Structure formats: structure tokens, C-alpha cells
Amino acid sequence: MRNKQNIRFLIVVLLHIIGLLTVLLISINSGYISLTPKETLKTLFGQGTEQQELILFSFRLPRLILAMLVGAGLSVSGCVFQAVSKNSLASPSLLGINAGGGLSVLLFIYLTPVNTLIGIFTLPVISIIGASITALCIYRLSHKKEEAISPIRLVLIGIGVSAGIQAIELILTTRLSPEKFNRVNIWTIGSLFGSNWNYIIALLPWVCIIIPYFLYHSRKLNILRLSDEVSVGLGANLKRERFIFLMMAVALAGASIAVGGAIGFVGLICPHLTRKLVGPRHEKVIPVATLSGALLLSTADLISRTIVQPNEIPLGIVVSIVGAPYFLYLLMRAD
Secondary structure, X not given: OHHHHHXXXXXXXXHHHHXXXXXHHHHHHOOOOOOOHHHHHHHHOOOOOHHHHHHHHHHHHHHHHHHHHHHHHHHHHHHHHHHHHOOOOOOOOOOOHHHHHHHHHHHHHHHOOOOOHHHXXXXXXXXXXXXXXXXXXXXXXXXXXXXXXXXXXHHHHHHHHHHHHHHHHHHHHOOOOHHHHHHHHHHHHOOOOOOOHHHHHHHHHHHHHHHHHHHHOHXXXXXXXXXXXXXXXXXXXXXXXXXXXXXXXXXXXXXXXXXXXXXXXXXXXXXXXXXXXXXXXXXXXXXXXXXXXXXHHHHHHHHHHHOOOOOOOOHHHHHHHHHHHHHHHHHHHOO
């Protein structure tokens, strides 16, 4: 039985890798100005024209890599939120993480000069601070004395807090200059338009440190999904470990939305489907969730920039077209 599960896990990983490579090949060859596979290969080895190098290295590759990093970050953070809360409906967007991070980013944009280089590297930290404050408030409001946190209550309070924060954001956006308003509007919808290598450098440390941390502590996450009595019996310090995992997940989600915008549903869909494919054990869930998030968002980004070219559909809209019906399906199935 264990061998069959391992083989299934390897097959799922292999299929995800094949999917990512396929999207990679299609993405770098697709766009308003098309590049043939031969031209792309020559450009990768430094033999392309100046225009081809500009298209590939300044526009398409940074955007594709950033889509994969943001997708992986949102997916894994959603996976941890669901484990800590024991709630399959938990995700960064539904628990107010996107809203809290978005409000802090909006305030930062409102108070600073337009599009400074410092802002690119500061945005993840700013977003994490706002997301952390929001997450702690929602967690506190969801808690009742001498009662376990209700999964539905957690989601509903998250939705309510998000709605309140979005109202504040709406008021602030009316006071922005036209240039800042366009930047905030694109970020709020969720888009990777204008991505460059600086955004990748800003996000990469968070992804490369926090995801391996979760993978290393996957056994603790397995324990946290059990009942509180069993978890304590197995030696878990529930309050401390829940708090640490919650804050790490908030940091990962906050950094991801800081550079990719308030993209919803990735942290809901990917962990849920991943558990259906490889089971509940996090030593398998986290690697597959990483790949599935990267695959989902890179595919959505490919669709968003090619389906109506030379224009493009905001990435967040493409993801929501898939995510909203799936969320309603999960909500109807919830106890």
C-alpha cells in the first residue's frame, strides 16, 4: 500500500513538472511579437537580436518566473492555513490576508513617491506587517472562551473583515493621483504586468526560506490536523506551534501578494486538489502544492496575456473565473 502511494506521488510530481515545462515553452514563444522555437533557443544562448533578447529576458522570462513563485507561495500558505485551522475553506484571500496586506501596500503607495526602486524591495515587508495584524485580529475575533474555533466562523469573520478593509481602501483610492490610482487598481485586481527581475529578487528569499521550513516541519503539520486531544498526546505545543505556522504562512502570503497583487483562490484551490491527489500527509502535500500553485498561476498568466492580445485580461480575473465556482462548491459541501 505504501509503495502504491509513493508511486502515485511520483507520478503526480512528474505530471506537474511536465505541465510546467509545457507552459514554459508555450509562454516564451507566445505573445504579440511571436518567437519561433529556433529563435528562442538562439536567444537563450546569446545569439538572438537585440529585440529578441529584450522580449525574452526583460519581459517574458521575468513574468513567467514571478508567476510561478507567486503561485507557489499562495498555494503553500493556503495549505498551512488549512492545516492550522483544520478548515478546507481557509485561504489567504478568505481569511483577510490579501485585504490586510493590500491596505498596508495602499497606504505605502499613498505616502511615498511613485514607483521607487526601494519600494519594490520594501513592499513584501509592508504587506507582511499589514497581513499579520489582520490575521491576528481575525483569529482573536473567531475565538470564543473555552470553545474550539469554528471553521465556518473563521471564514465568515475573515470575509467580514475583508469587506470592511476594502471599504477603507475604496475611500483611500479616491484621494490618489491618477498615476498612483492606476498602479493600485492593477494591483488590487491582481496582475503581473510590468514585472521585472527586481520583483523576483524581492520575493525569492521568502519563498526559498519559508517553503523548505514547512517541508522540514511537515510532521508537525500532520499532527496539527488531528484533534486537539490527540495532538497534545503526541507532544505538540498547540498554541506555540499554531502561532508560528500561522505567522510563517502569513509572511509567505503577504510577500507573494505584495509583488503579484491581490490574487484570490490560488491558496484555496491548489491545496484542496493536492490532498485529493496525494492524500493528507504534508511531506507530500507541500511539494505538490508548490508545483500546482506554480502551474495554475503560470497557466492563468499565459491565458491572460494571449487570449485578447495585444490587450490582456488582468490575471486575478482569470483565476477568479475558475476559483469562484469552486469556492461555492466547497462551501455547499461544508458541514
